[in-house]
Amino acid sequence: MKYKIEKNTVQETLILPLYSRKLCTELYPNLYRDETAVRLIDQIDYDFSEAEKNSRSLMQRFGTLEVAMRQNDLAFEVRDYLKSHPNAAVVNLGCGLDSTGRSCDNGSCKIYNLDFPDVIALRQQLLPAGEREQNIPCDLKDPAWFDKIDASGGAVFFASGVFYYFLTEQVRELVQGMADAFPGGVLVFDAANRTAVQMITKTWLRTAKIKDVGAYFAVSDAKSELSPWDSRLQASSRGYMMGYNDLKDPSVSGFFRFLARVGDGMMKMQIVKIRFGGKL
Numbered sequence: 001m002k003y004k005i006e007k008n009t010v011q012e013t014l015i016l017p018l019y020s021r022k023l024c025t026e027l028y029p030n031l032y033r034d035e036t037a038v039r040l041i042d043q044i045d046y047d048f049s050e051a052e053k054n055s056r057s058l059m060q061r062f063g064t065l066e067v068a069m070r071q072n073d074l075a076f077e078v079r080d081y082l083k084s085h086p087n088a089a090v091v092n093l094g095c096g097l098d099s100t101g102r103s104c105d106n107g108s109c110k111i112y113n114l115d116f117p118d119v120i121a122l123r124q125q126l127l128p129a130g131e132r133e134q135n136i137p138c139d140l141k142d143p144a145w146f147d148k149i150d151a152s153g154g155a156v157f158f159a160s161g162v163f164y165y166f167l168t169e170q171v172r173e174l175v176q177g178m179a180d181a182f183p184g185g186v187l188v189f190d191a192a193n194r195t196a197v198q199m200i201t202k203t204w205l206r207t208a209k210i211k212d213v214g215a216y217f218a219v220s221d222a223k224s225e226l227s228p229w230d231s232r233l234q235a236s237s238r239g240y241m242m243g244y245n246d247l248k249d250p251s252v253s254g255f256f257r258f259l260a261r262v263g264d265g266m267m268k269m270q271i272v273k274i275r276f277g278g279k280l
């Protein structure tokens with residue numbers, strides 16, 4: 001039996017990163033592996049012909065590498081937090097069918113995967129929650145989900161490819177609410193400047209013919225733009241493509257390394273890390 005994903009929905013946006021992670025596992029196994037994505041693609045009822053066709057273009061291939069690298073970066077930050085908080089809550093915001101939480105499992109953390117109810121229903125069938133894991137249906141913009149997280153051992157939140165679908169004001173409200181609810185916690189997510197976000201919305205979203213995504217959050221300098229939101233926030237950032245990996249693996253061409261520098265430099269593609277002041 002195959003599980004259907006409807007076209008022209010926000011939920012459909014989970015297909016692109018999932019497909020990219022499968023492709024990257026095949027193209028750049030030295031840099032990235034996600035066997036779960038490889039398996040799930042076969043279990044989903046969705047017309048992948050356009051994604052397959054696009055994957056032959058050089059720029060789309062670079063896009064797949066971007067998706068894989070951001071997942072590596074976010075996993076690095078989660079593991080880093082777990083070193084000092086081994087019993088922490090590891091919370092995947094807008095999880096789609098991503099299994100980063102499990103790949104960071106240290107045997108004692110609590111894993112939470114949050115997304116809209118229909119995505120969680122699909123996830124529950126394809127990736128049923130395991131030990132110390134919960135799949136939680138919610139709208140991230142409604143703070144009702146805060147109470148479902150046991151942050152007694154600390155909390156590290158990550159969002160991959162999610163805040164592009166949020167208005168700046170909505171990201172700010174969410175971050176401030178989380179700073180209240182989870183003092184001592186950390187939030188990491190990918191972001192980019194206005195130019196890049198416009199490109200993402202023009203290419204990826206149009207390619208997927210997605211119509212119901214709203215307006216978009218963009219950031220150039222995380223420290224100076226996000227820290228003033230609230231005195232409890234300490235924001236920092238690292239390059240999305242080369243801030244965590246020099247990409248010197250022979251499978252990555254010189255042209256792709258050039259594009260990676262342009263992405264990190266001119267497009268300000270970055271992994272933003274926000275620490276919420278106070279102790280849990």
Ligand SMILES: C[S@@+](CC[C@H](N)C(=O)[O-])C[C@H]1O[C@@H](n2cnc3c(N)ncnc32)[C@H](O)[C@@H]1O
Pocket residue numbers: 010011013014015017018093094095096097098114115116119138139140141159160161162165
């Ligand atoms: C581009 S996909 C990324 C999925 C996953 N993070 C990944 O990397 O594969 C964006 C995800 O965010 C979810 N999402 C967007 N807005 C949301 C909201 N307000 N509440 C819950 N989930 C949301 C979508 O349903 C979708 O699964």
